[in-house]
Amino acid sequence: LEPASSGRSKCRGCGRSIRKDEMRLGEKLPNPFAEGEMTHWYHPPCAAYKRPETFLEVAEDQPGSIDDCEALVEQARVGAAHRRVPRVDGAQKSPTGHARCRSCREPIEKGAWRVALVYYEDGRYQPSGFVHAGC
Incomplete structure (x- = not known):
């Protein structure tokens, strides 16, 4: 979880751009096209709904850095408990x-x-x- 360094990244959840200095959550995955890793960026609310397990890990480590963290954690718990959500x-x-x-x-x-x-x-x-x- 970090502020966006520029306004060029897009959220993988909603497809909209992430503005400069807006908080974003990064998920590192193996790069299928080259060696190394790639980072998928999400708005915190999009991560809570689309990638609940990843969001819960970050929310436990950095609870104060996410706006409306309690409500998003509750939604992420529902998504993690019910795999189809x-x-x-x-x-x-x-x-x-x-x-x-x-x-x-x-x-x-x-x-x-x-x-x-x-x-x-x-x-x-x-x-x-x-x-x-x-x-």
């Missing part, structure tokens, strides 16, 4: 009627609420479809 990538109204629900396999009608899902594999988020809000 970090797969949720947001809710939206369906712009078309083409998508099918991954749970019930029925089409999601145009204008109906749906939940987007992603899987974290090999250091990348892979989109994996949608489910009805009720499923």
Whole structure:
């Protein structure tokens, strides 16, 4: 956990840029393209929702450096306890009627609420479809 040295890094959770001097959480992973390691950066709230185990490790080591740390730790604990929660990538109204629900396999009608899902594999988020809000 450190302040961003420049405004060039992007959050792996939400895709938005991390402003200069804004706190960011770094997760080091092996680089698949070369030797050494690479760092994936996250906003602290994005890390709490998308990478709860990593966030909890950092929050235990540096609890005073994260704004609203208690609420984020609680959300990260829920995500760590329930393995499917970090797969949720947001809710939206369906712009078309083409998508099918991954749970019930029925089409999601145009204008109906749906939940987007992603899987974290090999250091990348892979989109994996949608489910009805009720499923």
